[in-house]
Amino acid sequence: MPTNPKFSSGRERPTPLWLWCAAIVCTVITLAVIIAGIVTFIGYLVIHPRVPYVSVVGAHLDPLRIDYAGILQIQATIVVRAQNGNKMAHVSFSHSNYTLSLNGEDIARLVAPPFEVSKNSSVDFNYLVQSSPIPLDPEQAENVDMALKRDYITLDLKGSARARWRMGRLGSVRFLCHLDCHLHFHPFNGTYIPSRCTSNAK
Numbered sequence: 001m002p003t004n005p006k007f008s009s010g011r012e013r014p015t016p017l018w019l020w021c022a023a024i025v026c027t028v029i030t031l032a033v034i035i036a037g038i039v040t041f042i043g044y045l046v047i048h049p050r051v052p053y054v055s056v057v058g059a060h061l062d063p064l065r066i067d068y069a070g071i072l073q074i075q076a077t078i079v080v081r082a083q084n085g086n087k088m089a090h091v092s093f094s095h096s097n098y099t100l101s102l103n104g105e106d107i108a109r110l111v112a113p114p115f116e117v118s119k120n121s122s123v124d125f126n127y128l129v130q131s132s133p134i135p136l137d138p139e140q141a142e143n144v145d146m147a148l149k150r151d152y153i154t155l156d157l158k159g160s161a162r163a164r165w166r167m168g169r170l171g172s173v174r175f176l177c178h179l180d181c182h183l184h185f186h187p188f189n190g191t192y193i194p195s196r197c198t199s200n201a202k
Helices: 017-047 138-150
Strands: 053-061 071-073 075-084 091-102 105-112 115-117 121-130 153-166 172-186 191-193
Touching (some): 053 172, 075 091, 075 105, 075 115, 105 121, 138 153
Antiparallel strands (some): 091 105, 091 153
8 A cells, every 4th residue: 555655654853942942032022022112101101201491581681891992891691491391200400501602702601510400390590691801803893882882782692401301210311402592682771682592402
């Protein structure tokens, strides 16, 4: 009687133990990734994090001093607010460094030490800016003189601060809060003309 070639009378080889172990390990890793994703998503929905930011909320310009030689001196107060809109997480700020300039000439640097902002809170920094004597060329001196006559002058504020908030055991998130603003004043009485000056987080 002919033998069917599709069937074998020998025993089938058992699956190697290392293959079973590899399958179990892969299954465990997959489940861990899925669970971590679900926990992170639920944590995001519960905490609903908001990006921290910095902004200029007030300022005042003292009378400008410019002599016949074109030497300029400026004194001003700039109020920068660090805002944390997260209700369940503190935010730490560091490397807060800004430069105030006029017509491309740097006037002063505004620097703050590392600090923390509590949940759903803010911290204000009152920077007192007092420049060293700034020699201006004839064109720059003429621009300042025209600004004084118009009773309207603009200072530029550029810089950034690093923000970091921690969402429980889910890890931490870092942001770079960058400021690039034009601050407008009436130099006659030093009044600040409010305008939007808020950081863009990256």
